Amino acid sequence: MPEGKNNSRLPFALILCGGFFFFANNHMLTIAIPLYLDSLGASMTLIGYSSAAMGALAFAFRFVCPPLFRKVGFTRILFASHTFLCLITALLLIADHPVQVFLIRTVYGIPLALFPIYYLLLVRKVSKSSSQLVSYTSIAGYAMPLSLAVSPFIAEFLVTRYSFSAAYGAAFAVSVLSLVCMLAGSALVHSNRELEALPTQERTKAGLPVRYPILCYVYLGIVDIIVLGFLPLYAVTVGHSFSWYFLLFASAMVLSQSLLRSRKVLEHSKAYLRIGYGALVLCLLVITLPKIGLVLSAVCFGLGFSLVETVTNAVVIGSMTSEKETSLINYQQISISIGRTLAPFLFGLAIDSFGYNLSFLVAGLLGFVMVALVGRDKQAPNTQYMKTPV
Secondary structure (H helix, E strand, O other), X not given: OOHHHHHHHHHHHHHHHHHHHHHHHHHHHHHHHHHHHHHOOOOHHHHHHHHHHHHHHHHHHHHHHHHHHHHOOHHHHHHHHHHHHHHHHHHOOOOOOHHHHHHHHXXXXXXXXXXXXXXXXXXXXXXXXXXXXXXXXXXXXXXXXHHXXXXXHHHHHHHHHHXXXXXXXHHHHHHHHHHHHHHHHHHHHHHOHHHHOOOEEEOOOOOOOOHHHHHHHHHHHHHHHHHHHHHHHHHHHOOOOOHHHHHHHHHHHHHHHHHHOOOOOHHHHHXXXXXXHHHHHHHHHOOOOOOOHHHHHHHHHHHHHHHHHHHHHHHHHOOOOOOOOOHHHHHHHHHHHHHHHHHHHHHHHHHHHHOHHHXXXXXXXHHHXXXXXXXXXXXXXXXXXXXXXX
16 A cells, blocks of 8 residues: 555544534534524524624635735644634633624634635645545545534534533534644644645646536535524424434435545536535425425435535645645635525525525525536546645
8 A cells, every 4th residue: 555645544534533523513503503592582583694694704704815824824824713713612601692692603704714725725735646635525525424413413412401501512622622633633744745745736728617616616505504504493393303304414425425435526527516406406495395305305415415515625626736726715615605694694584584485495496506507617627646846
């Protein structure tokens, strides 16, 4: 087995664990905060505003990310961002007013803006070939569904059996673990010059089709925040628990991620993306069907999220030529921020005005625009990697 692959295993495992704990913190808070605001007497519109404000700050902050990474430095940004994440989570332990919770949730947008950039950059650093890039990108995608398989259960159990403070305490603990794992993984990468060197790529004349995948990424943010922010509240209104939904979603996502690892993702990115966005459309269209609706929705959400996230990440980070070229990742994250910012604001208003059924239907139909847009790129990527000095 090549030495480079062995050298990449431990740092990649630590980076993956750091991602898992970050998403666990994010999902615990995404589940607990709307329920907490509801318990404090906040309206559905205000709950939507809190998600929108967080997304808006993340969106605005991402415009300063590329120069920030160039001037401040990778390790300092990683440490500052994760330390701030721990501080934000700790503040929720003492917040007892809707305005306080609203402000705390808003500033969460800063680490939310920064994390995907250095997470994907570290994955890019330990990938030494095109096949390993797809494989590591796919495995890195496990961090989110694996956290969703357990964190909603933990959050719901702690909230219902104990208190919101217990849920926030657990979220704080995993934020500290995320900080430790990400710093350790980054230190190992930067101590090994073979891993630190970003591989460059020989591109076809037409280049990689990154424009439409990045634009369509808006819809992933729309579906993500609608499901995470409003599905628990919808499930409560129809008399169902919601934790099993995320377990089923995580199972579907892990299964589809496993299948993607053996496929030529970069050569058939357009087809995989169209299937992925079609699944996200169905996720929202079937969610209100009686009995089997939530089950089908969870499976479609897992399949769609897995395909869209993995393929888009592989295409985007496969187009980078240096560590300082963070603009593509930044544009990708700006796109998902647009979805996460506008969706809760409009969806909260729509629920108050028209109810859940019509709101889910309209949000689902919007996705057909993304399915059509993905097909506009004509050139499939043809990526080859070669090692280059730092």
